[in-house]
Amino acid sequence: MKTAVFQEETRIFNPPKDLVENSNVMQWMKKKGFKTEKEMRAWCSSDEHYLEFWDEMAKTYVDWHKPYTTIMDDSEMPYFHWFTGGEINITYNAVDRHAKGAKKDKIAYIWIPEPTDQPTQKITYGELYKEINKFANGLKSLGLGKGDRVSIYMPMIPQLPIAMLACVKLGIIHSIVFSGFSSKGLMDRAADCGSRAIITVDGFYRRGKPLPLKPNADEAAAGAPSVEKIIVFKRSGVDVTMQEGRDVWWHDLVKDQPEECDPVWLDPEHRLYILYTSGTTGKPKGIEHATGGNAVGTPQTLHWVFDLKEDDVWWCTADIGWVTGHSYVVYGPLILGMTSLIYEGAADYPDIGRWWKIIQDHKVTVLYTAPTAIRMFMKQGPEWPAKYDISSLRLLGSVGEPINPEAWMWYREHIGRGELQIMDTWWQTETGTFLTSPLPITP
Incomplete structure (x- = not known):
């Protein structure tokens, strides 16, 4: 009988003190009186407080045309209905209210075509x-x-x-x-x-x-x-x-x-939308997502996990055709009123330095990408990112699959200057938002 062998990882990387102190989640924790991350997480997810938590988030991140009367209705279990009685429109929250307010002239999208002569x-x-x-x-x-x-x-x-x-x-x-x-x-x-x-x-x-x-x-x-x-x-x-x-x-x-x-x-x-996933069957299955939950969940998770600030330039490299692009190229960042970057083409066109040149030229501050991309860059060597000034980066992220320790360390060392934290997020097409993730305050 074979014995299973597990890899044990013991390295710990503490976040910089200024990142912790100035993080969005720490500001909220101080307001609520929480002393530790563990205490905060326990409160948010407890049976006694999770509805109170989402009620506060719903009133923090979006504007309701008609206020909801019930936070969550579970009278038809296993079906749950959120923000019952309310009325909302995500495009109003993502664009209209910014365009009619102080952010009218703020850049919503920096779009970079793949052909370098465009x-x-x-x-x-x-x-x-x-x-x-x-x-x-x-x-x-x-x-x-x-x-x-x-x-x-x-x-x-x-x-x-x-x-x-x-x-x-x-x-x-x-x-x-x-x-x-x-x-x-x-x-x-x-x-x-x-x-x-x-x-x-x-x-x-x-x-x-x-x-x-x-x-x-x-x-x-x-x-x-x-x-x-x-x-x-x-x-x-x-x-x-x-x-x-x-x-x-x-x-x-x-x-x-x-x-x-x-x-x-x-x-x-x-x-709100139907997005198809093959899952384990190979036959596409349409996953339906509702308006209210996406309006609240995408900006809240993005604001806390990636600590986005008013002057950040956010780049989620996912194609909008995947759920990551729905939630964190379109809905989340626009509801927050952020500046996001969209790149049309291949990561290695005209050469493997394209991403790093984009980061240098547009002063990208927060980068969210996949381990597959990181491993591709690893194979080409650290001399490529070293050619460019990517010092504008202040936080990194990973999505789409498990990230192995070697890729994590290369990402931190050669893209994150050996000091940037990596938000390794886990979620699915079915969930619409991050379910498991560190925060900027998490060792």
């Missing part, structure tokens, strides 16, 4: 507000509205979050399909959720070369009878076929549309 775009909250409203009005002109499903099949360009947030403003349930999936992958998902429209692009860039994507949407629509419209954003300029009566160019849809659009106020249990 310019970076900086999009303010005020500009994002107008683009979302024009596209939302375009969707309304097509007869789309509350409760409809729309599939989004796009690369990492600003129009992807614009499309998401325009849908959410109207109560349309979006289902994003990773742009690397095949036409069948899109077809299966669009057919399963009953999408009335597909939003896509003519083509996208990979390693600097334009590749068509619209033909995949055409093939998918042929096998998804619910699809009535395909909306196409012109990204790469590749030739595509447009079917009269079904297909519409994005620029034609938004032309002459008003820059104002009132949000549809929604029950907190209204479905």
